[in-house]
Amino acid sequence: MEKNELTTREQLKKYFETGKYPTQSQFSDLIDSLALKEDVMTNKEAAILANRLARIDNAFIYYFTNSIEDLKFSVVVSSQDEEDQIITVKETNNAVVKQFLLGSAPYTIKTKKISGERLQETEYYLLSYQINQSYTIYRMFGNNLDTFSEGFEFGELDNIGLPIQISKGYYGKKINVLNTSVKFVNKTEVPIQYRIQASGWGSIYRIEDTVTDHYDLGDYLNFYYNADLIKVSQSIKCEIYNADNDELLTTGYLYAGQNQNSWNGGQIVEVRNVRIECNYSADEK
Template sequence: MEKNELTPRKELKTYFETGNHPTQGQFSELIDSLRHKEDVLTNKEKAILANSLALIDNGFIYYSTNDVGNLKFRIGVSSQDEADQVVTVRQTDNAVEKQFLLGNAPYTFTVKEIAEETLKGTEYYLLRYEISPSYTIFRMFGNGLNTIPEGFDLGSLEGKRLPIQIYKQDLGRKISIVNTNIKFVNKTEVPIQYRVSGNNWSERFRAEDIVTDHYDLADHLSFNYKADLTKSNQSIQCDIFDEDTNTLLATGYLYAGQSQDAWYGGDINEIRNVRIECNYSINEK
């Protein structure tokens, strides 16, 4: 056998057939045919591996961070057909790190651990991640701002890639959490979801009541709706009310014959209790 030429698998098996006595050289051939965990890939092997990974149909996480120091942000990944996996996001100096996910979609993500470095009085981390190709979720954490606790549900991945960015920022003042109670009432037969977002804060689309934990950077909330009306001949009107005074604050329309993925529904300012009511529309605008 020439140097660096591997013995075919079929031939290796014949060395260990019943009654055979493998020689020292045959054992050496077997060992040389295996990959040791301490072996370092050559550039050629890396290229071959990278090309093969490009064909994998699994989902993947890719992340980047900047100026986060010793922050360690661990994400648990679950799928239906594999054991849970943990991805650790660390300092990357704006470089992009990519990690393929075990199992097959759908994937769900939760925060497993957050180990922070010491932050100055007005410094916070900003997490940005894209659970859906059509919208991005923002949350701040650190320095006593506990809007991303351990066990926080990041959501279920709608596609096959999860982009994540974490940055440290100095906002120049202490940040507090502001709560708004949101009640959702859908009086139609069409499944409708709504989404709320504020300054450096946003939620996933959902159809249940929630209590926001947005920030006093700006006590302002925007609303979007998602619904498929391609088979409906009736449009839908979603009104936002101040629940305390029953005052109409904003109105959004979902149009018949269309599928809306993130339709704008209006804005509110400094309101603590909100009711969203969706009804079939009489007068469209």
């Protein structure tokens, strides 16, 4: 009976010890032990490889899509010790596709190519992704929405997995971009980050001033803060003002002795120019 077992690594090494002359069959053993580019794995071999990968700490992207047959959406993943890796998100009919990332963290992700979309006048693509497991970022694109384009930075991956979802939706109207300028002033010694969420739109945590490009699906902005106050004895309040007339719009409290990455900072509606001021609080509620 023909043996299907591959020769062990140690046995192969013995074939090529100094002074030995490997035979034709021994060279055949060596070649059969290699994985060549044209080889196609069986389902069993693929399952074994997937199980091995699942037990290591490689980061990965997993995505699922619906109704994006005509869309070509590629992202480029950069790491500190490997060449850039390009991953193309394709139609999956809501099945999950998982792809491991090469190299080591930190990973940064940018869009590489978006093309081939065919949409009705009031249809748009909705993208959602999580570089941090504590919140989801949303972006819409297609038709007149061109703010999400090649070179858009997802941010630095702060998790072992990056979920991406793309779907197509009919909104019944043309969607336009709205811009709100945000100035951030931190008067404390505590590092504080803020992020903004709106309908179909969201941002990463940041400390610098920014300008939103949210949508008129709903002209409102929700604010959240990230700060560690475990070793801080005094609470902090972050007040949001209409920068055009100094009207106080909303106040969020960050409580002493706590560490949270999603402090609720309140909501503002139909304001184009705001200022956030964070200071130690004497009137926490």
